[in-house]
Amino acid sequence: MKAVAASGDEGMIKLFLATHTGMTEEQFEETASAWLATAEQPRSHRLYTQCVYQPMLKLLAYLRANRFKTYIVSGGGQDFMRPFTQKVYGVPPEQVVGTQFKSQYMLKVDSPSIELLPRILSIDDGPGKPEKIQRFIGKKPIAAFGNSDGDFQMLKWTGSNTRPNLELLVHHTDAVRAALQT
Numbered sequence: 001m002k003a004v005a006a007s008g009d010e011g012m013i014k015l016f017l018a019t020h021t022g023m024t025e026e027q028f029e030e031t032a033s034a035w036l037a038t039a040e041q042p043r044s045h046r047l048y049t050q051c052v053y054q055p056m057l058k059l060l061a062y063l064r065a066n067r068f069k070t071y072i073v074s075g076g077g078q079d080f081m082r083p084f085t086q087k088v089y090g091v092p093p094e095q096v097v098g099t100q101f102k103s104q105y106m107l108k109v110d111s112p113s114i115e116l117l118p119r120i121l122s123i124d125d126g127p128g129k130p131e132k133i134q135r136f137i138g139k140k141p142i143a144a145f146g147n148s149d150g151d152f153q154m155l156k157w158t159g160s161n162t163r164p165n166l167e168l169l170v171h172h173t174d175a176v177r178a179a180l181q182t
Helices: 004-018 025-038 055-065 079-087 128-137 149-159 175-181
Strands: 074-079 098-108 109-124 145-146 164-169
Touching: 004 098, 004 109, 025 079, 025 109, 055 079, 055 145, 055 164, 074 079, 074 145, 074 175, 098 128, 098 164, 128 149, 149 164
Parallel strands: 074 098, 145 164
Antiparallel strands: 098 109
């Protein structure tokens, strides 16, 4: 956690810990799903789940149609993304890799649950992405697509594959797009 705090993300970590922990995984999924059902992106006044990069949806559909297994590997909270990735991206929850929080098995009145604790287990950004890809998927991707500087290491990892591979970074910071969104 020190490395992330040193990069200026301390406020984001505190926000994640406050909003993503202290409840069971089921409670968190219900809370996240309820928020996603009503929360709007401030500029477009559309639900966040409707503000999806359309070319990425087309790419995911094309890859699946050609028998590729697709994953989402994001710096966002894994438990936050899993409730909506099937519906929005066509990617099932078990193929979503993201930042994780430490959890603990609890047994209360013969009812088992997993409680999310206020401690980050792993951050899925920068060098954390190839580490988690290896840990959860078990092999190097042959194609990876990113949209931020936090994807650089994932793209380099993919490029080191001895099989033919493709890495693509679409950086959403162009001046034209920024001017259109204001």
